[in-house]
Amino acid sequence: MRGRAQRRPPGVGGRAALRAVVAAIYVFLFLPIVAVVLLSFSENISVIDFGHFTLRWYEHLVRNAPVLAALRFSIVLGILASAMAVLLGSLAAFGLVRGRMRGRAALQAALYAPIVVPEIIISVALLILFVLLRIPRGTLALVIGHSVLILPYVFSIVSARLYGFDRSLEDAAANLGATPMQTLREITLPLMLPAIVGAALIAFKVSFDEVVGSMFWSTAREQPMPVLVFSMLQFELTPEVNAIGTVMLAVTFSVLGVYQLIEWRRRAELTGRSAEGEKRLG
Amino acid sequence: MKRRQTPRTGWAALAPPLAWLGVFFLLPMIAVFAYSLATREPGGGIEFGLSAENYSRIGDSTLYVWAILRSLRIAVIVTIATLLVAYPVAYYLALVATRWRVTLFVLLIIPWWCSILVKNFAWVAILADTGVLNRLLLQIGVIDQPLKLLYNEFAVVIGLVHVLIPFMVMPIYATLERLDRRLVEAAANLGSSPLRACLEVVLPLSLPGVAAGALLTFILGFGSFITPALLGSERTLMIANLIQGQFMEAFDWPFGAALSMVLLGLVLVLLACFNRLVGLDRLWGPAR
Numbered sequence: 245m246r247g248r249a250q251r252r253p254p255g256v257g258g259r260a261a262l263r264a265v266v267a268a269i270y271v272f273l274f275l276p277i278v279a280v281v282l283l284s285f286s287e288n289i290s291v292i293d294f295g296h297f298t299l300r301w302y303e304h305l306v307r308n309a310p311v312l313a314a315l316r317f318s319i320v321l322g323i324l325a326s327a328m329a330v331l332l333g334s335l336a337a338f339g340l341v342r343g344r345m346r347g348r349a350a351l352q353a354a355l356y357a358p359i360v361v362p363e364i365i366i367s368v369a370l371l372i373l374f375v376l377l378r379i380p381r382g383t384l385a386l387v388i389g390h391s392v393l394i395l396p397y398v399f400s401i402v403s404a405r406l407y408g409f410d411r412s413l414e415d416a417a418a419n420l421g422a423t424p425m426q427t428l429r430e431i432t433l434p435l436m437l438p439a440i441v442g443a444a445l446i447a448f449k450v451s452f453d454e455v456v457g458s459m460f461w462s463t464a465r466e467q468p469m470p471v472l473v474f475s476m477l478q479f480e481l482t483p484e485v486n487a488i489g490t491v492m493l494a495v496t497f498s499v500l501g502v503y504q505l506i507e508w509r510r511r512a513e514l515t516g517r518s519a520e521g522e523k524r525l526g
Numbered sequence: 527m528k529r530r531q532t533p534r535t536g537w538a539a540l541a542p543p544l545a546w547l548g549v550f551f552l553l554p555m556i557a558v559f560a561y562s563l564a565t566r567e568p569g570g571g572i573e574f575g576l577s578a579e580n581y582s583r584i585g586d587s588t589l590y591v592w593a594i595l596r597s598l599r600i601a602v603i604v605t606i607a608t609l610l611v612a613y614p615v616a617y618y619l620a621l622v623a624t625r626w627r628v629t630l631f632v633l634l635i636i637p638w639w640c641s642i643l644v645k646n647f648a649w650v651a652i653l654a655d656t657g658v659l660n661r662l663l664l665q666i667g668v669i670d671q672p673l674k675l676l677y678n679e680f681a682v683v684i685g686l687v688h689v690l691i692p693f694m695v696m697p698i699y700a701t702l703e704r705l706d707r708r709l710v711e712a713a714a715n716l717g718s719s720p721l722r723a724c725l726e727v728v729l730p731l732s733l734p735g736v737a738a739g740a741l742l743t744f745i746l747g748f749g750s751f752i753t754p755a756l757l758g759s760e761r762t763l764m765i766a767n768l769i770q771g772q773f774m775e776a777f778d779w780p781f782g783a784a785l786s787m788v789l790l791g792l793v794l795v796l797l798a799c800f801n802r803l804v805g806l807d808r809l810w811g812p813a814r
Contacts, residue, residue: 258720259622266618268667269611273637273691276648285649336543341814343536348813349802349806351540356810362793363704364747365786368773369554372783392550395543400810407814438547453641456751456766460773470643477643479758481650489644496639521792 250313284486301487310472311488314494318452321383325390326447331397332391333447336482340399359396366393374461382466388450389461397450398443407414408446416525438510445503449496472522555790561783566617580784594788597764601677601748604686608743611687612694616735619695620702621710621728638692646756649685650676653757681757682764686747693746694739697808700727701735738808739750741800745793749762765789 258374284296305311336355340348370392374385413435417427427518462471469492476485562581564574584590585594637645646669652658653675660672667687705728713723751766758764764773765785800806805812 257562259770261736262614262618262622265614266630269615270633272595272611272688273634276635276645276652276688277640279651280644280648283658288580332543332546335539337543339536339543341538343539345533345536351544352810352813353806354547355543358547359798360793361555361810362745362766362789364751364769365558366551366554367791368769368782368786369551369558371773372557372779373550373554376557388550390588392547395547397541399686436572449639453643455643459770470641473643473647474752474755477650481654483648485647486651491640492644497636500639 277493279475280380280486280489283483284490288488301483304370304484305487305491308484311469314467314472315491317466317521318484321386321390321463321468322448322451324387325394325451326444328387328391329398329447330440330444332404333395333435333443335402336399337406341403355399356396358392363393363456367457369458370422381461383461384473385461386468387468389457390454393452393454393457394447397446401443401446402436402439405436420513438506442503442506445499445506452499453492529591538562539655555626558783558786561780564783566778566780569661580781581788584783584784584788590785593763593768594765596762597766598749600686600754600762600764604690604747605740605744607683607687608690608694609740612691612739612803613736615691615696616695616698616702616732616768617728617764620699620705625691633694634692636662638727642689642752645689645755646685646753649681649688649757653681653684655705676757677759679758679762682754682762685749685757687754690746693742695714696733697738697742700733701732705731734808737800737804742809745796749789749793 263404284301285299287296287300303362340351367452367514370385370389371381374381379388380384382429382507407431413431414427417431418424422430452468453470454468455474458471459474462468469488473485473488473492476488506507529801560574561572563578564572566571567575567762572611583653584594602751618742619634623630650657655672655674655676659675660669661666661671709727709731710723714720715729718726719765748764749766750764751770754762754767758767766789769782769785769789772778772785776782797806800802802807
């Protein structure tokens with residue numbers, strides 16, 4: 245009886261089997277991504293040749309003017325769109341978390357709507373609107389479109405942090421005679437800054453990898469990187485595309501790496517602060 | 527302590543983002559609907575009206591009916607396959623893993639964040655006739671003809687499952703993590719086998735998470751564009767590819783708009799059912 249009670253689900257044999265299944269799924273998740281990276285250093289497009297690594301495809305890239313232009317354009321677009329989304333998304337988060345109005349569940353659903361409606365629909369819908377409003381395809385259209393697509397991410401990150409915000413700090417500032425604007429500027433915004441920067445990084449990343457909407461809203465001259473890659477793929481998969489893919493992954497991971505660093509620092513600061521407080525109290 | 531923020535300041539902060547979404551999200555949806563009821567003039571212009579012609583054209587054409595049915599079928603297959611793959615991972619992460627939990631969690635997020643374009647064309651390199659997999663199989667002598675693995679429904683399903691696994695794992699993990707483990711222990715104490723405890727206690731309690739994951743996976747699979755475009759063929763086109771064709775190649779925008787409304791309508795019906803049965807909060811957490 246006791247032995248049975250101590251046994252946790254699933255049983256020992258079952259657990260080994262589960263572990264094997266999970267390991268296989270992780271291999272499935274990583275195999276294609278690792279293959280792209282390895283193939284980008286390989287002479288032959290379909291052979292991962294560990295003996296002969298080459299930087300040839302990257303040398304091709306550096307001399308490929310359209311690719312460089314698209315990369316530059318994607319970065320500029322990501323910065324503009326995430327700036328727009330951070331402004332609007334943070335405002336939405338502040339308004340919804342702090343203003344205790346009615347119908348907040350419905351408002352929240354409205355703010356998340358752009359991620360549950362299929363991208364293809366938002367793409368054609370905005371294209372129609374741009375035509376009706378005589379907004380030409382290109383940078384402006386792309387900034388508007390991307391800002392809509394990435395706003396929910398910013399809203400989600402900033403509102404999560406606002407829910408956990410220690411409001412006694414704001415109360416203290418107010419008690420000491422700070423005006424609401426001063427409290428916002430001196431207390432709330434500085435404390436929210438890591439969340440806002442984090443949201444900007446995630447927003448940039450989502451914009452940087454966005455494909456479907458960009459296809460509809462861009463022109464041949466103002467074209468983000470994923471659209472160029474997509475059109476290259478219509479012909480064939482070249483080793484150069486593997487190299488571009490690896491560069492795109494590198495950009496993604498640099499951005500996420502910075503995001504993670506900010507998170508760790510914030511956590512370390514929080515635990516440091518509470519440890520200090522305990523010492524003082526003790 | 528009296529807080530200064532009131533509904534009024536809340537509305538003031540919400541006004542700009544809501545206006546932005548109103549103009550650049552809601553208004554475009556209305557415009558698509560208006561386009562779907564419009565007709566094309568011989569000169570190439572659009573005449574707005576209240577014509578159901580575009581919708582009846584969808585119904586009349588076997589090509590489009592088949593494409594919609596195919597999209598539904600692929601979405602169902604992908605959802606079931608993703609569930610079967612994702613459930614063990616979520617289960618392991620939430621209830622079994624201890625030391626490796628954080629590492630495994632990060633290892634799930636990394637591929638999630640990789641560009642979908644890269645994740646999809648990776649399968650071209652693997653599944654092509656002269657791709658990594660066929661070369662390997664030929665080399666070890668399992669086959670003597672390369673297998674046709676690419677540019678068919680199989681490749682589309684594989685590509686979609688690969689992209690969508692994390693969307694299924696996350697909501698299931700979230701419900702399993704909150705599950706009261708004492709219930710499992712109670713089942714064991716009452717003499718049920720581990721497998722039975724899993725099927726009769728854990729599984730029913732995780733159903734809301736399963737529903738949320740299945741909803742996300744189904745919507746994303748059903749409306750997918752990139753994966754069928756890169757890994758499928760003319761014969762596996764899905765509804766999103768047909769919409770793109772109408773807008774970018776055939777330039778029949780009213781007809782493309784009608785196709786979009788069919789897709790949007792099906793998605794909205796699903797979302798409404800989910801909201802009734804489980805609650806939309808489950809997708810993003812309640813507004814506290």
